[in-house]
Structures are given as C-alpha cells and as structure tokens.
Amino acid sequence: MNETLLSAITITKPWLQRFTRFAYREAFAEYTKQYGELYRQEIAGTMDPGILAESLLDGLQAHWKKQLLWNRTAARIDCRQMVILYLSPMLMKQGEEEFSELLRQRWSERWPDTEYRVSSYEKLLNGFRNSVLGIDLANKHYEDETDS
Numbered sequence: 001m002n003e004t005l006l007s008a009i010t011i012t013k014p015w016l017q018r019f020t021r022f023a024y025r026e027a028f029a030e031y032t033k034q035y036g037e038l039y040r041q042e043i044a045g046t047m048d049p050g051i052l053a054e055s056l057l058d059g060l061q062a063h064w065k066k067q068l069l070w071n072r073t074a075a076r077i078d079c080r081q082m083v084i085l086y087l088s089p090m091l092m093k094q095g096e097e098e099f100s101e102l103l104r105q106r107w108s109e110r111w112p113d114t115e116y117r118v119s120s121y122e123k124l125l126n127g128f129r130n131s132v133l134g135i136d137l138a139n140k141h142y143e144d145e146t147d148s
Helices: 003-010 024-045 049-066 069-093 097-110 121-125
Strands: none
Touching: 003 024, 003 049, 003 069, 024 049, 024 069, 024 121, 049 069, 049 097, 069 097, 069 121
16 A cells, blocks of 8 residues: 555645635645645556555554554544545546545445545535624625515
8 A cells, every 4th residue: 555645644634724715725736736646646557446445445444543542533533534625526626536436435335334425626615604703694685675
C-alpha cells in the first residue's frame, strides 16, 4: 500500500480545519494538487480497482489500531470525513466516479454502522449556509408578499 495514498485520508487536521465556507475552495484545490495525480495514476495502473479499495481500507484499519484506545473512534470519524469531504469529491471531479463508488461500497460492507454518501465538490461547496447567529440569510424574503 502506498503510504502517500493513505496519508490523503489519515492526515486529517489541516484539511478538516479548513472545511469552512471561506477556506474550503482553496483547501480542496491544494488537496487535489497534492493527491489528485497520485490517485489517478494508481487507479489507472491497477488491474483490479477492488484490490486498491481493499488495500486502502486495510491501511485505514491498521492506522486506527495504532491510535491510543481512547482516540480510535475520533480517528475513524476524522478519516471518514476526509473521504466524504475531500477524497470522494476529488475522485469524482477527476472522472473516477466508479472508484469513488466502489470505495463507498467496500466501506459500507466493512463498517455498515458508518455508511456514507458521496457528494460532488460543487454540492458540498454550495451547501454552506450564509447565516449570522444561526439566522439563515440566504433565504430572506425581501420583496415577498409576506414582508408587508
């Protein structure tokens, strides 16, 4: 297993901290620049994408086992977030939807209690709410008949 491929999922802190309305666009571009070509080459060079997906999941499981007992759940959650917020959208943007879906299926088979859905980068980027103190500013009713 290529450790760099695995680090795209296990190095979580710098990426998850930047999953905000203001920083995600730049963070995703940097993530894609750092890992995109590597994943593209690895997927193109493998005879069986299922073996690559299983290898990634085996590496993740080994990574979690290395964590202190009380940190394992947090590490699992963080890695799952990396797959959802960065890896899968990057793969989809590169035209590797099939591998992204295969990885999701294999994850669901191994850990059905933590299934996830795949979303595109654009959908994630547009999902940030524009709000102040919890008040949604994007859905204002200006010039609506309810304002009178």
